[in-house]
Amino acid sequence: IQSVDKNLLIQSKQEQTQALKSLLLTxxxxxxxxxxxxxxxxxxxxxxxxxxxxxxxxxxxxxLPMGTxxxxxxxxxxxxxxxxxxxxxxxxxxAKLKIIKNNLExxxxxxxLYLKISILYANIFTINKxxxxxxxxxxxxxxxxxxxxxxxxxxxxxxxxxxxxxxQQYDIIAKLSTLESQKEQLVETLHYITNIKTDITxxxxxxxxxxxxxxxxxxxxxxxxxxxxxxxxxxxxxDISLANSQAYPQIFLVGTIKKEGDxxxxxxxxxxxxxxxxxxxxxxxxxxxxxxxxxxxxxxxYKKNAQRLYLQDYERSVTKDxxxxxxxxxxxKTIKNATQKELRSAKSYYELTQGRFDxxxxxxxxxxxxxxxxxxxxxxxxxTKANIFLQKCKIYLLCGATVFMQHSS
Numbered sequence: 001i002q003s004v005d006k007n008l009l010i011q012s013k014q015e016q017t018q019a020l021k022s023l024l025l026t027x028x029x030x031x032x033x034x035x036x037x038x039x040x041x042x043x044x045x046x047x048x049x050x051x052x053x054x055x056x057x058x059x060x061x062x063x064l065p066m067g068t069x070x071x072x073x074x075x076x077x078x079x080x081x082x083x084x085x086x087x088x089x090x091x092x093x094x095a096k097l098k099i100i101k102n103n104l105e106x107x108x109x110x111x112x113l114y115l116k117i118s119i120l121y122a123n124i125f126t127i128n129k130x131x132x133x134x135x136x137x138x139x140x141x142x143x144x145x146x147x148x149x150x151x152x153x154x155x156x157x158x159x160x161x162x163x164x165x166x167x168q169q170y171d172i173i174a175k176l177s178t179l180e181s182q183k184e185q186l187v188e189t190l191h192y193i194t195n196i197k198t199d200i201t202x203x204x205x206x207x208x209x210x211x212x213x214x215x216x217x218x219x220x221x222x223x224x225x226x227x228x229x230x231x232x233x234x235x236x237x238x239d240i241s242l243a244n245s246q247a248y249p250q251i252f253l254v255g256t257i258k259k260e261g262d263x264x265x266x267x268x269x270x271x272x273x274x275x276x277x278x279x280x281x282x283x284x285x286x287x288x289x290x291x292x293x294x295x296x297x298x299x300x301x302y303k304k305n306a307q308r309l310y311l312q313d314y315e316r317s318v319t320k321d322x323x324x325x326x327x328x329x330x331x332x333k334t335i336k337n338a339t340q341k342e343l344r345s346a347k348s349y350y351e352l353t354q355g356r357f358d359x360x361x362x363x364x365x366x367x368x369x370x371x372x373x374x375x376x377x378x379x380x381x382x383x384t385k386a387n388i389f390l391q392k393c394k395i396y397l398l399c400g401a402t403v404f405m406q407h408s409s
Contacts, residue, residue, distance in 0.1 A: 073259065
């Protein structure tokens with residue numbers, strides 16, 4: 001379970017969180033003044049001139065220079081947002097909520113991986129017990145074959161009975177090979193998720209001592225995916241606020257230190273002021289946009305309503321799944337008790353059958369079935385134990401990854 005933090009999918013989500021944190025810094029920077037430097041150099045084709053029109057002195061109607069062909073300027077400008085209709089503050093809050101939402105999604109991804117690990121853990125344990133039961137049946141059938149061979153050699157049974165036991169031996173060998181292959185696949189899958197290659201031979205103790213009401217409340221309060229959906233609703237609220245902010249005026253304070261000239265000294269060009277610094281304010285207020293702002297706000301409201309309804313349905317689904325999981329757990333406990341009794345009966349029947357076969361009272365076919373049934377029931381009993389463990393894991397995981405970690409450690 002602890003190795004999930006190194007899973008590549010988790011690392012990918014964590015990198016997304018870092019990206020969102022960087023975007024938050026970008027958004028926060030918009031609260032501060034911006035400082036820009038601007039350098040311009042132009043070379044005009046002609047010298048700028050003006051024409052004087054004096055009707056009494058037509059000889060003076062000549063072009064007069066008004067500037068120079070070479071013009072250089074340097075400006076250092078400051079722009080400060082005084083009011084933007086709360087857009088900057090809303091965008092900052094929205095960026096923070098996106099980080100929270102991504103962190104919750106990361107934890108919920110861990111919850112899903114915890115479930116996959118628990119399933120693999122229980123399945124590997126079950127298949128190990130099945131392999132052990134099959135090996136026990138192989139030992140039993142081998143012993144029976146030796147006795148049957150001796151009985152055949154002494155003319156006590158026919159060759160068909162001996163062949164039936166021999167065929168059962170080969171069937172068990174084939175079954176073991178299949179089980180070993182299945183186990184290897186499960187171990188490899190577990191290794192893929194956790195980067196740990198290990199075997200599972202025992203189940204840890206996992207108690208479930210809370211009533212269904214407490215579990216339901218815990219699930220609705222602690223499930224990371226539910227929290228992520230609720231955070232999404234908060235983001236939708238910010239989208240509505242951002243749509244509203246466009247109806248407000250935007251006011252910026254601007255100031256510039258600017259020098260111009262016809263060379264790099266920037267001390268003027270003989271026609272205009274060398275120092276053209278200024279300070280001012282800019283106001284922009286949209287009066288008509290064809291209903292775009294209204295439509296954007298309506299879209300944000302519809303989106304929020306859709307998300308709210310989806311959350312309500314999702315919460316109902318969570319409580320339904322948890323209720324079904326609790327019913328399944330009770331059913332598995334009943335199956336375990338019944339299988340335990342069935343196992344005792346199968347063991348007694350196998351011992352009785354073995355004794356009857358040794359005394360030549362039954363056929364090899366009946367003995368083979370008894371051995372196979374005893375092995376199957378032993379595997380079924382261990383598998384039921386694993387399923388009970390897995391079902392408890394599922395119930396805690398339905399309450400949230402944090403809840404599961406608290407109760408499984």
